[in-house]
């Protein structure tokens with residue numbers, strides 16, 4: 173593919189949404205890694221006070237902009253998003269695609285509406301990719317009725333973490349109740365083929381259903397209470413969630429962090445961030461994740477220009493924020509505490525085996541399969 177959209181062609185703006193921990197950042201990073209000549213700009217937004225997602229994609233994209241604290245769908249105002257997108261539409265950047273990664277608690281309706289309402293002819297709406305966690309989506313749909321409406325808007329639904337469920341058929345029939353037409357892909361590691369997202373639009377190859385026409389989409393959005401509600405008194409998914417952010421220059425205790433990820437405080441659903449242990453032989457930057465009890469850790473060297481701080485965000489429903497803050501503070505190793513090298517095993521056992529990208533991706537796994 174030729175890099176850079178000709179100046180006359182508007183750059184597509186693709187929205188990537190999905191519930192907490194489904195695999196949105198994984199999809200984005202896969203796309204950035206495999207883009208091969210395609211120039212991609214990224215707008216990331218996260219729920220906590222520290223934008224962890226910006227840290228997790230940083231350095232991989234042509235241009236990454238991160239939007240402030242709170243959900244892009246209402247805390248970030250339309251003009252802030254419009255400015256961020258106009259900035260990325262500059263001809264000098266010659267981007268082929270702009271991807272907005274919404275926070276796991278965002279309302280994709282509002283985001284789609286904002287993108288459709290952009291007054292910039294250099295940009296066009298590129299569709300909504302909705303990522304679901306195959307292992308949790310049935311329970312999540314039962315718990316949050318609003319998620320069905322999110323699925324209904326999607327052009328492409330990525331059923332990720334296929335390695336964690338045997339009942340892919342059950343997942344498909346649940347999704348089809350809300351969206352009978354969108355292209356469905358099952359993936360491990362959100363490895364969606366780049367061609368599907370970049371050119372010409374995010375839809376299934378030949379037999380795939382048509383993306384909702386713009387008129388139909390606008391009608392659909394106009395019937396949404398949320399879109400017309402200016403005082404934000406409506407129920408947003410994130411209203412029911414709390415988040416606690418934590419940053420420190422103090423090294424962490426590995427065993428305490430492992431325990432925290434494995435047995436998070438009551439009500440915590442999602443933990444993510446980067447951690448520093450400053451233990452000889454383990455001075456890397458550890459990226460940590462926990463989603464509904466599943467722990468994942470990766471390590472790489474800190475770049476010289478990086479801010480070498482631990483930054484963690486805990487997101488949950490019914491989370492006692494004081495308890496979470498206290499537990500996070502307890503992860504820090506006081507200066508007078510001896511370094512316990514052995515305890516790093518509790519962390520390193522979650523690292524992918526040498527030569528594998530992730531423990532759950534078989535080296536010869538197919539990228540993605542229609543579902």
Ligand SMILES: Nc1nc2c(ncn2[C@@H]2O[C@H](COP(=O)(O)OP(=O)(O)OP(=O)(O)O)[C@@H](O)[C@H]2O)c(=O)[nH]1
Nearest residue numbers: 192193194195196197198276333360361461468532
């Ligand atoms: N088992 C398994 N884990 C996966 C898969 N894809 C991603 N993960 C892991 O799931 C965790 C969450 O992935 P992310 O990509 O950060 O999820 P997200 O949707 O961006 O999360 P939020 O931004 O917090 O909503 C990470 O530990 C990933 O490595 C998969 O296919 N299988």
